[in-house]
Amino acid sequence: MAALNRLSQRIKENFQESTRDFAIPGGSASTATYFDTSDDKIKEISKLLESRHDKERLEGMKRIIAGISKGRDMEPFFAQVVKNVVAPSIEIRKLVYIYLLRFASTNSDLLLLSINTFQKDLSDQSPLIRSMSLRVLTSIRVPVIQGIVMLGLKKLVNDRNPWVRKTVAGGLAKVYEVDNSQLSSLIPLLQTLLSSQSPLTLGATLTAFVEICPDRLDLLHPYYRHICRLLVDADEWGQAVAVEVLTRYCRAMLEKPEPLTTNADSDDELEGVDIDLAMFLDCAKPLFQSRNPAVVLAMAKAYYHLAPAGHKLVGQEQLVAPVLRLANGKAEVMGLAWEVIAVMSEERPWLFRPRFTSTFLHAADSTYVNLVKLRAMSALHYIRFPDTAVAEEAVRAIGALVRSQPVVASTGLATLMRWLRSNRGEVQPGLADIDNLVGQSVISLKSIILTLPASATPSPRALVARLAKQLPTVTNHNARASVFWLVGQYASSDSPNEHGLGWEGVQAWVPDVLRQAVKGFAEESSIAKLQILTLSTKVAALAPASSQLTLLTQYLFNLARYDASYDVRDRGRLLSSLLRGVVSEADTEEDQGGVVLRREQVKAVLLGQRPVAEKQSVDAELEAGSMSRVLRRRMVGYEGLPEWTNDPTDSNLRDSEVEHQKPPAPTSMGSHIPPPAIPVHLSSSVTSIARSPSTSNASPVGSAPIVKSKFQDLDAFLDSETEDETESEEE
């Protein structure tokens, strides 16, 4: 041991000796050595490269690489570096290769001098040298030598070492990139690689397939079952690619699985599933247990898009537990896994429902994770979070939840309403965040209310009325505008005989809202002003017989006419002329020309059904688990999965000699298209029930008998309302 110490001591001295020359004065010794690339030192590199000693040449190469990473121009050394290609030391050669790959394209002439060396190395005994030289050769993107490169690929495609064949696979894509006219001669090489019995080459081969000819899925027919079998033994990275390719193949080539039939007596466990599809799903199933998150995600996507729901062996429910395992993993993976769960449970809420407790938030998680979790599932508890971003998303999520899960609608609504009320008076001017939160709550409520059927309890009308009551405390402009719009939308009344102040057809409390709005009109933001105008126009159109309301509207139009914002002025003009056919029996004497709409038409214009739009859904067509979806932008190279084919290919195509053991006899191929296997999207079925209030029948003008009754203000209306709000709290 002592001897070793002494030796190491001597070596250390020796080392310091030899490096002293280029150490920065006062710099930390050895680390700074290579990174000191002042001009003097660079000159020394030439000397080192020309040295007879391996050690010095290695030194020179290291400094060059250091220079590259410092951003120095190291190209002038090209000629000297090329000479070192023949160095006996693998270590030097590796650095030379790194250098060459970087500058090859700009110095092709010089590089051609060394082509011979690479070519010779293709026949070297060591598989490492063969593979390395082929890699460099294929990476020299010079059209002139593509012939030589092709020869090299052809030579090594049948190499007995799978690692070398892997390099060949990598080379195919590079050749294709330089010269895509070579495709026809590359494909046979690809086919040779596809038939390889070694699982090691599978990934690289399919990667090449994706790079060269992703649309030629038909090439895979004879290898499909072979690939399925190799899948389990391939390397992780290969598995991730292979599963994606096969998913694509199944969509394009196989028959969509039939939904599960109700008779469970059937012995055939894979009933209704194409035999080849079942083979893929079954062969790949163990990969759910990969440690590699990329593989698990690829698998989840495969099952999501291919597997039938509710199937015992290969049902898409299989993906739930593995994805949740990712969601408990490392921080970076966690966020993205939740992102995937969020998207999947937006599209198929039933999938993750049995495991909904997993989505509960942990205060210890990052904001990002919590935001995404909330999108995955909304829990009513989280508005209390100190992080207002999280709270805001919580409110939005409650909105989404109520819409997609009618069961909890009343609880969700109650929470939102209570929350709005509890914040009354607490909204401090400085706290813009809280203000936004209120805004978001109102906007969420708006979209919930719009999707509620008119028969719901509490009825949408009652909710709107309660919202209107909150108006004085709501400061967010968007929220105020939303409330005004909602009031207008739900202003019509089904019971015309009730009060009879001349505004039959209008809810009794609406005029009071309008009155207050008109009173404060000058202080409103322009976006709210626009909605007040719309509200008053709607009211006027609903109850043209009431002179009070008509006057109020007229007054409002006058206000709008002299407003500072031209949007408001424009809108005022537009709406007042829209109303001409409804209110203006008085000033018919001068015909202003143009089209005058009748009252029914005006109502259709103003109160027509509105689609429920909310933040999100722009990116809905991007697939779950794609990077484009995470970034909400369509990336280069994004391509959605093809739809299930209507014309599945014959399974005989997939019989081939690559197979060792034949799968069970293929099932007969029906020509009919099976009905969708996937249960109907839950939230969409809800939307279809939703009806616009405008469809409620309002009485024609003047047909209702006028009954005198007392004017009812908003508070009185609310008091008379039965308190049907259920205040159950989920704790």
Next chain:
Amino acid sequence: MTRIDGIIILDTNGKPLISSHFPQHPPSYATSHIDTFNHALKVAQASPSTSSSTKAELEPILWVNALSRGAAGVGMGGAGLCHVEREGLRFLVPVGRELNPLFAFAFLDSFLETLTEYLGEVTEASIKENFDIVYMLIEEMLDEGHPMTMETNMLKEIVLPPTLMRKLLSAAGVSSIQSPASAPFTAPIPWRKPNVRHSNNEIYFDVEESLDAIIDRKGNLLSSSITGRINCNSRLSGNPDLLLNFGNAKVMTDCGFHPCIRYNRWERDHVLSFIPPDGKFRLLEYQTDTSIGRAQLPLQLKASMSIEDYGGKFSLTLTSRTNARPIEDIVISIHLGQGTSSVSATATGDKRMPGVNSGGLARREENAAEGGVGGGTWEFDPHTQVLRWRLASLTATERAPSLTGSFTSTAQHPVPSPSFDLAFLIQHQTFSGLRIDQLKVAGDVMYKPFKGVKVASKAGRYEVRW
């Protein structure tokens, strides 16, 4: 669909340390990614962190507007920038084309593992010292963005690790690398070096479980899950074929296996059959399906918190429910909300002197010195606004320690985090009851290895709401 663009390593100041080559892209490609990242980081750090954690948080993938070369020549495109942080260093992976987003992170993870294996620890200094090795590794692991040679055991044959021996030889001017001991690329098992020799044949298994739980203010268990992992250090000669039996393997439901494990054997018999890599590796991760009941929670925290204007009061009581073993390293923490200015509290406990604190802005060391360990010690960090209560250990027989106190805040309505986070450790026990039973060795080896097993369980994300 199958490639990343490359990898960039930034030092602690955001300057590039190592950058792979981006031949497919214009020269500005790397710089625009670095700039975007640094900018995003600055924005995140500058914004008043509303979250309870103090670290600046970035989305895991950033969008970068960069010149990129598409099918139709150079044009404005964009790329996703995946990033992770280790020891203050930032590892960036730009992705210019659609890709499985976890692919990039899985690669980064693998890359970092390899770096750790090579350099011992991944720091700015160690990377600078061995930059040539890092470059060679990148070169071998990535073939123009496609993962190439990823197995550490295999890489070690191609890129020699920076050992003392190698330094000796290179300093002495001997070119040793001409013929590596074994021929690379010939190993039949990708993850295992051929001809491994150890004088003592031993293998260690390290079982660790963590419990995630949310407990509501009434003490009900809202959700819980147990995740576990088995780390392994194998020092066995030859190519041993191992068969590992578990006491009750059925508790492991969703597993993530090292590639060496044979899937079908697990599916059939619930045993692990594998030829291990040499050295340290993670054998598997698992989750258990049975969520534990309320009664099985090892530690109970009764927490109450009341908020007043400009402050609040809190009271905590801890009870151990684990009879067999002491619970160690207990830390209870809560973010008291923006604007919290001071905390005063009293920690009481059994046997030892109670520690009293008042107005504490920092940890009172004398408490520990006086032996106020029974009730533990508490501290409040005014920067992060986090209150922490620590206890070295707790047994079921001890009188329940408690912490009561109040805090003041500059905000009229303080908004503390709605839950207390708990951390603790229990040695020699698993939550799930998993046991490693028996290890059988087959294959071309004639020895009986020493088997070492260590077991521990701890709290993962364990929170108690108030």
